[in-house]
Amino acid sequence: MAELTISINSRPFQIMCRDGEEAQVQQLAEDLATRIANIRRDVGSGHRAGDSHLLVLTGLTMCNELRDLRHEIGRVRDEVEKTTAARQDLHARIEELEETVSGALEQAAERVEDLLS
Structure with a gap:
């Protein structure tokens, strides 16, 4: 395990990571620090948000983004499933058409043979 010092909200934290x-982990800490700074800015200088409050707001924001x-x-998976099903239906229809065309060509060839004989 590696020990790492990260800075969140201008405060150092000693953490362990693989x-x-x-x-x-350092990049994640920087992302979190940026998010906290953005929320502090959005809350405005008239509101004194403590560390805990900022962390809760940041956590809620991140949970919302995750949701x-x-x-x-889920929407993309549904779309992929629909597209896959449509593609399978299309392939089945192509096979049916190929069989129909093949049968029609065989019948036409038989008629030509009958006419020539």
Whole structure:
């Protein structure tokens, strides 16, 4: 395990992470710090939001984004399923048409043979 110091809301935190994940954890910490700073800015200077309050607001915002992303993933999955089903139906229809055309060509060839003989 690796020990890492991250800075959130201008405060240092010592955390542990798996070896090799330090850069990723640092990037996540920077993302969180940016989100907190944005919420602090949006709340405005007239409202004194403490660390806990800012973390709760940031957490709620991130949960909302996660919920929206899950909804979008579900919508995309549904669309993929519909597209896959439509593609399968189309392939089945193409096979039917190929059989129909093949049968019609065979009948036409037989008629031509009958006419020529």
